[in-house]
Amino acid sequence: SEKAFVSTFNVAKEKFAATFGALFPGGSGELGLTEPENPLDSGIDVRVRFPGKGELDLLQFSGGERSLIALALLFAILKVKPSSFTVLDEVEAALDDVNTQKFLDYLGKEFSDRQFILITHNKITMERADRLYGVTMRGGGGVSQVVSVDFKNLKQDEVDELIGAA
């Protein structure tokens, strides 16, 4: 119903502003309805400003900036409707190291009671995991096998083989 949608939307709007502000102090993030008088048919507008930069059309942001905006939106929505676990498949592929750290810090701090499963090639992300699984097709036969990896105690060449490292 319209009432339920508007009230949920308003909560998401608040959470998005707070999430984006926490990730990028000095910046601002805002959700809006393209047709406020007709909420159930309206589109959703995303307007953000990164610190030190002007307001831009979504098209003008960089690849990494778009991923960051989408992640802030995802985090805001997860706060509105908590799911018991979340699976993210290489969502940080476009991020530089500083923003990867920022994203992981936020995730650890804000969602410390929720399970996350992160698929990744990024070594910064791997190091944060409580538990790490390596999936390989040893012997190249097209059959996936799994090994549990204790990143901290593994010898470098074992880690390399697992993560497809040179």
Added chain:
Amino acid sequence: SEKAFVSTFNVAKEKFAATFGALFPGGSGELGLTEPENPLDSGIDVRVRFPGKGELDLLQFSGGERSLIALALLFAILKVKPSSFTVLDEVEAALDDVNTQKFLDYLGKEFSDRQFILITHNKITMERADRLYGVTMRGGGGVSQVVSVDFKNLKQDEVDELIGAA
């Protein structure tokens, strides 16, 4: 004209098979026309097999495998119609380290007479560059500045600042 198209296509077909075979010994790559009797309206079919794996529909390949197939196709086309320089923007983002090395080795070996400009966040790619430019917005004012980077002689913290590393 139809004749020119078919003859160019056949050259590209040959180059693709050779490129894919060189990148993935034991695999095979083939280009085909979806409607061979009507070449100018036909679509192009891409069929590949990675070593040790069966033939799959394009949809079933992994993210990294799709990038590798696209890169093999790009390399094959560059051999058919050489351009004087090529710009690639984070094309290796989905690749693991082994495949990133493979892609760079092939590029260095097969196109040693051609200029490439590679935009990247990947340290393996950076190390291969003859010349490296760092683009930053120092002072956060939204204005891009460039510094030429001598990767090998730079202090670690200078490199970190440039590549947005933690």
Added chain:
Amino acid sequence: EVLKEIALEGFKSFRDKTVFKFDGLLTGVVGPNGSGKSNVVDAIKWILGDPSPRSIRAQTGLEAIYRPANGNGDSAGFASVAIKIDNTETEIEGEPTEWEIERRYYKSGESVYTLNGKTARLKDIRAIMARKGFGLGSLSVVGQGEIDGFLSLVPGDRRLVFEDLA
């Protein structure tokens, strides 16, 4: 933690029964390109009841079943994904302390769901999952390459994300 483990057998590249335990808050999954990481994500979407083969990168339901490379050996007779959900904090009298939900898809095209070993209807399974905070709608799974689409330039699409919430 609510999601205790997931087991794949005969599902895509997982020929043999493979179990992932999720006993930490942040679980990482790593491995070379094409090794089967995103197939685990597909398995989670599939067990949550996602009806369309395309969302698990398959053309047909049959493509979920393990098929050997180049015909060495037999394909599996069925694809199976099972999850174990912790239910110790339930409010409902007489419920078990753990739910085990399994989805099987046979080569014949038959699809069977079981709940703690007994055949169950999808409707009943969906109700349990919704109560435990599992559900497709709650954005609990962001597949590879989907983070950028999240911000999809069409505001109307974005509204669908919010509709799930209301």
Added chain:
Amino acid sequence: EVLKEIALEGFKSFRDKTVFKFDGLLTGVVGPNGSGKSNVVDAIKWILGDPSPRSIRAQTGLEAIYRPANGNGDSAGFASVAIKIDNTETEIEGEPTEWEIERRYYKSGESVYTLNGKTARLKDIRAIMARKGFGLGSLSVVGQGEIDGFLSLVPGDRRLVFEDLA
């Protein structure tokens, strides 16, 4: 090498004149998210004569011109991209040893091309570029996120790539 250098001034985030020299075979460009790397790629597409604002991630031609963040200071009066092409190996008598091609776009909406300092028609410039192996069609620029689209699932799209070649 044929492409000697590129200079950006007032183009997107490059407020001040910024020169990239390409004196090696492999040039890398690195930097944090949002710092301006892909804007350099846009500059190359723009000087090669790409007519559509969308291909440089802009809604209108005016968005190619530098605009300050939050109105601190003035926007540039024009956007300018200039490239220097080596022409020492020319077959044509009396040609200069180097071509400098510049494209300027003024706030008024006027677009001006110059060749070695003299105004020139786009048609003449295109002819010179085609002779030197510079041209949009030859797949010389693969933008960020475009590598996956290269394999776009519709075979008809793929044919367009080949048509450029014939």
